[in-house]
Amino acid sequence: MSVIQITNDPISREQGDINASELRNRYLSGLDAQTRDWIEADAAVFLHQALSTPVMNVLSKTEGACIYDLRGNEYLDLHGNGVHNAGFSNPEVLTAVIQQLQSQLAFTPRRYTNIPAIRLAQKLVAITPEPLTRVLFCPGGSEAIEMAVTLAKQVTGRWKTLSYWDSYHGNGFQAASIGGEEHFTGGNGPMVPGAFHVEFPNYYRNPWGLTDTEAIDEQYIRQLDVILQRHPDVAALVAEPISATPVVPSRYYWERVRECCDRHGIFLIFDEIIEGLGRTGRWFACEHYVIPDVLVLGKSLGGGVLPLAGIVTKEQFNVVSHRSIGHYTHEKNPLSATAGLAAIHYLEAHRLIENAAAMGAYLLEGFRDMQQRFPVIGHVAGKGLHIGLDLVTDSATKERAIFYAEQVMYACMENGVAFKVIEGNVATIRPALTITKTQCDTILSVFEHAFNKIKL
Amino acid sequence: MLNFWSDSMGDNKNTAKHLVEEGDLNVSGQRKLWHDALTDDATRDALQRDADHFLHQALSTPCLDVLASSDGAQLTSLAGKTYIDFHGNNVHQLGYNNSFVIDRVKQQLDILAFCPRRFTNLPAIELAERLAALTEHRLNRVLFAPGGTSAIGMALKLARIHTGKFKTLAMYDSFHGASMDSISLGGEYVFQQGLGPLMAGSVHVPPVDSYRGMWFNPNDQDGDMAYADYLEYVLEKEGDIGVLVAETVRSTTVHVPSQAYWRRIRELCDQHGVLLVFDEIPIGMGRTGKSFAYQHYGIVPDMLVLGKGLGAGIMPMAAMLCKDELNIAAQVSLGHFTHEKSPLGAAAALAGLDYMDAHGVLPHVDRMGQLMANRLEAMKAAYEAIGDVRGVGLLWGVELVKDRETKTPDPVLAERVLYHCLGRGLSFKVSGGNVLSLYPPLVISEQKLHEALDILEDAFRSNS
Numbered sequence: 032m033s034v035i036q037i038t039n040d041p042i043s044r045e046q047g048d049i050n051a052s053e054l055r056n057r058y059l060s061g062l063d064a065q066t067r068d069w070i071e072a073d074a075a076v077f078l079h080q081a082l083s084t085p086v087m088n089v090l091s092k093t094e095g096a097c098i099y100d101l102r103g104n105e106y107l108d109l110h111g112n113g114v115h116n117a118g119f120s121n122p123e124v125l126t127a128v129i130q131q132l133q134s135q136l137a138f139t140p141r142r143y144t145n146i147p148a149i150r151l152a153q154k155l156v157a158i159t160p161e162p163l164t165r166v167l168f169c170p171g172g173s174e175a176i177e178m179a180v181t182l183a184k185q186v187t188g189r190w191k192t193l194s195y196w197d198s199y200h201g202n203g204f205q206a207a208s209i210g211g212e213e214h215f216t217g218g219n220g221p222m223v224p225g226a227f228h229v230e231f232p233n234y235y236r237n238p239w240g241l242t243d244t245e246a247i248d249e250q251y252i253r254q255l256d257v258i259l260q261r262h263p264d265v266a267a268l269v270a271e272p273i274s275a276t277p278v279v280p281s282r283y284y285w286e287r288v289r290e291c292c293d294r295h296g297i298f299l300i301f302d303e304i305i306e307g308l309g310r311t312g313r314w315f316a317c318e319h320y321v322i323p324d325v326l327v328l329g330k331s332l333g334g335g336v337l338p339l340a341g342i343v344t345k346e347q348f349n350v351v352s353h354r355s356i357g358h359y360t361h362e363k364n365p366l367s368a369t370a371g372l373a374a375i376h377y378l379e380a381h382r383l384i385e386n387a388a389a390m391g392a393y394l395l396e397g398f399r400d401m402q403q404r405f406p407v408i409g410h411v412a413g414k415g416l417h418i419g420l421d422l423v424t425d426s427a428t429k430e431r432a433i434f435y436a437e438q439v440m441y442a443c444m445e446n447g448v449a450f451k452v453i454e455g456n457v458a459t460i461r462p463a464l465t466i467t468k469t470q471c472d473t474i475l476s477v478f479e480h481a482f483n484k485i486k487l
Numbered sequence: 488m489l490n491f492w493s494d495s496m497g498d499n500k501n502t503a504k505h506l507v508e509e510g511d512l513n514v515s516g517q518r519k520l521w522h523d524a525l526t527d528d529a530t531r532d533a534l535q536r537d538a539d540h541f542l543h544q545a546l547s548t549p550c551l552d553v554l555a556s557s558d559g560a561q562l563t564s565l566a567g568k569t570y571i572d573f574h575g576n577n578v579h580q581l582g583y584n585n586s587f588v589i590d591r592v593k594q595q596l597d598i599l600a601f602c603p604r605r606f607t608n609l610p611a612i613e614l615a616e617r618l619a620a621l622t623e624h625r626l627n628r629v630l631f632a633p634g635g636t637s638a639i640g641m642a643l644k645l646a647r648i649h650t651g652k653f654k655t656l657a658m659y660d661s662f663h664g665a666s667m668d669s670i671s672l673g674g675e676y677v678f679q680q681g682l683g684p685l686m687a688g689s690v691h692v693p694p695v696d697s698y699r700g701m702w703f704n705p706n707d708q709d710g711d712m713a714y715a716d717y718l719e720y721v722l723e724k725e726g727d728i729g730v731l732v733a734e735t736v737r738s739t740t741v742h743v744p745s746q747a748y749w750r751r752i753r754e755l756c757d758q759h760g761v762l763l764v765f766d767e768i769p770i771g772m773g774r775t776g777k778s779f780a781y782q783h784y785g786i787v788p789d790m791l792v793l794g795k796g797l798g799a800g801i802m803p804m805a806a807m808l809c810k811d812e813l814n815i816a817a818q819v820s821l822g823h824f825t826h827e828k829s830p831l832g833a834a835a836a837l838a839g840l841d842y843m844d845a846h847g848v849l850p851h852v853d854r855m856g857q858l859m860a861n862r863l864e865a866m867k868a869a870y871e872a873i874g875d876v877r878g879v880g881l882l883w884g885v886e887l888v889k890d891r892e893t894k895t896p897d898p899v900l901a902e903r904v905l906y907h908c909l910g911r912g913l914s915f916k917v918s919g920g921n922v923l924s925l926y927p928p929l930v931i932s933e934q935k936l937h938e939a940l941d942i943l944e945d946a947f948r949s950n951s
């Protein structure tokens with residue numbers, strides 16, 4: 032008998048809105064013929080995937096906080112796969128990349144170094160919390176998660192990991208094993224051994240019906256203790272400081288986890304691939320909480336143009352000079368480093384971290400206000416420009432309003448606002464940090480319009 | 488002296504022994520002499536800053552030199568020294584900073600640089616179609632990723648889902664990437680050591696070695712068939728292997744299997760319901776004189792993995808191509824990497840392919856490959872230390888020995904030759920301790936190729 036079973040279950044909606052729904056079909060049939068031809072050409076040649084091919088539309092350009100389809104329709108993109116902190120096609124990033132291309136250094140083999148890579152590493156050391164001083168780069172976030180975990184394994188001499196259900200940390204086998212979503216492990220057979228999971232705090236949906244934050248935290252910490260009593264030899268605990276939906280944990284929670292890691296000699300690894308570089312209103316989300324042993328960055332690190340990810344760790348862990356924990360071809364890629372450096376300078380020069388904090392607070396307030404009028408908004412959470420609306424069919428039972436959320440998504444799309452739905456019913460709002468107050472008003476009014484129009 | 492050398496190796500000799508399998512190290516005696524001889528202040532300063540900020544690694548930081556620019560076959564250091572690059576991490580197939588490619592990438596920057604995953608874009612579609620066409624539409628389904636390692640992971644997942652089997656078969660000594668899955672799949676102890684339990688079901692067999700392989704029969708034209716026989720034995724004994732992943736031609740130590748070998752393996756895979764995946768990350772896109780190395784063998788794999796040169800020396804870009812019948816994973820996400828359908832990566836790759844067509848790169852590889860073969864053979868005739876010369880197209884390995892009879896490897900000489908060449912402006916990698924790995928850019932001119940081989944020959948002359 033085959034060890035791996037392919038389920039015939041409907042496609043999981045944990046990670047995002049899917050491309051096989053009835054509403055998707057209706058949306059597609061509303062597109063023009065040329066666009067549909069390209070979507071078909073795309074579907075004919077790419078391997079079909081639950082969350083990419085077949086796609087929902089074809090892009091022709093991106094600019095600032097917006098993306099444009101082939102017809103020139105503009106959408107404020109609240110998703111951007113997280114690469115757009117400095118805005119899409121940021122002109123300063125593009126200029127820097129073009130200059131770097133012209134100065135004839137687009138790639139350096141791994142045995143050589145180059146000045147853009149050194150500069151970016153220095154800059155990251157400067158803007159990350161003080162004890163984080165050592166950098167290693169690679170092209171993708173999933174790979175950077177691997178490097179962080181490999182570093183922890185090499186330094187601790189252990190191999191088990193602890194992480195959170197429902198989290199996503201990338202899609203190599205190691206990253207998928209650490210992640211807590213069925214979608215990326217189901218049907219795959221044996222994954223990387225030693226991956227333990229606990230629940231991420233969820234104040235709104237905590238199963239004990241508790242309302243006191245600290246009491247809720249205690250319950251979640253208990254889950255960690257249960258595992259660590261039996262498996263004290265864990266190499267690393269991997270987490271996003273704020274979860275993707277987002278749940279914004281209390282400072283107390285992370286302080287307790289940090290203590291726990293210290294007590295057991297466990298690496299605390301923060302995945303800030305989405306949350307780093309300003310999204311939460313600070314340079315790094317960990318600044319709201321505690322300092323990790325390894326900070327993992329990606330997505331916007333490449334300036335929204337190039338693939339670039341990496342880790343920043345403490346000086347005391349610079350002890351793997353006899354090993355290759357990364358060893359990726361594009362390790363110190365000068366072009367990607369140039370893009371990243373230009374994006375960071377842009378964020379700095381235009382005070383976009385402050386803007387994220389201010390616009391985030393403005394949007395949160397707007398959505399909380401809307402929540403009063405629309406009980407379908409069960410919960411509004413966020414930090415900076417990392418916001419989620421938990422849509423429910425009933426505010427008492429908190430049942431997830433899955434079909435409703437999808438309807439809202441397509442309605443907003445029609446009115447020029449694109450966002451992603453995760454866990455089936457949570458609308459996630461993560462615009463470029465360049466977003467203006469006027470654009471925030473547009474977002475609010477497009478949502479309001481959708482909530483008005485669509486009835487449960 | 489640059490003070491990063493005060494770092495101790497921090498580990499035992501065992502590690503160093505295994506490390507040389509992957510490449511020349513940055514902790515050797517010759518390397519120290521090299522650094523002591525770097526006198527340019529700006530270079531020393533940059534190397535120090537590099538060593539101060541990056542996590543130290545056996546094969547990257549601390550680095551050999553600082554690059555300021557690159558062009559065609561050549562790298563230029565901060566101090567103005569040039570190196571003809573026979574290594575390039577195999578990203579440099581079309582030469583460094585190929586201006587044709589750069590112009591197209593610059594154009595694309597003004598149009599659409601990034602595309603979130605739920606949308607598609609024209610360059611990505613065109614590249615997928617173009618790659619499928621290069622396989623004569625035998626491999627007509629495509630999935631992209633930013634790095635080769637990630638593309639290998641996608642192939643492994645697809646194989647598991649298609650076959651329902653999780654065991655993998657690969658060659659000892661092989662490298663397929665630096666993540667837990669590709670490290671488990673690959674056969675290099677140096678990457679596996681210290682990581683705890685690896686992925687379950689990672690089975691390995693010995694790779695073809697036509698020079699010192701224990702099963703190689705030098706008296707037979709298809710002397711490597713015993714390796715296929717053993718592979719068959721393992722497939723039978725293991726019973727439920729789902730996928731065989733291999734480099735069509737081993738890139739670092741350069742071993743070129745016979746036609747009979749791959750044809751037999753293709754048959755065995757079909758008989759046992761095993762998917763055959765070729766990792767052509769370093770050698771696809773023309774290095775062997777054909778678009779893809781498998782095209783030398785009259786067989787088609789079930790999946791083909793590309794990377795490195797695919798991004799035309801400019802963009803990180805990798806791909807997994809497979810047969811249409813493997814388009815069965817629509818309910819999951821094999822890849823799901825942020826930069827999936829990168830319009831910029833696709834523009835670079837398409838420009839690279841256009842360049843190859845317009846400039847007759849493949850016939851050029853044949854001609855230069857012949858030239859290289861002749862010169863290396865002539866060197867072998869002249870210098871006792873060269874035990875073996877192997878290769879195809881512009882992918883060559885030169886094995887150095889202390890004694891041709893006993894074939895005792897000579898890593899000390901290999902290192903001396905390497906630093907002699909680096910000093911005179913030729914860069915390459917040493918694999919397996921004693922094999923010079925020589926991969927010039929495919930666009931190298933005849934004159935540059937001679938110049939580089941003159942440097943190499945001079946190194947043999949001075950060290951014999």
Ligand SMILES: Cc1ncc(COP(=O)(O)O)c(C=O)c1O
Pocket residue numbers: 113170171172173174176199200201202271302304305329330340823824825826
């Ligand atoms: C939190 C988080 N971690 C890791 C990753 C993986 O990054 P990449 O897609 O670059 O491999 C992602 C990407 O979606 C992410 O959101």
Ligand SMILES: Cc1ncc(COP(=O)(O)O)c(C=O)c1O
Pocket residue numbers: 358359360361634635636637639662663664665734738766768769794795805
């Ligand atoms: C044969 C082979 N496979 C896979 C890889 C991994 O590719 P990347 O470094 O792009 O992840 C390499 C890179 O060195 C390689 O040589």
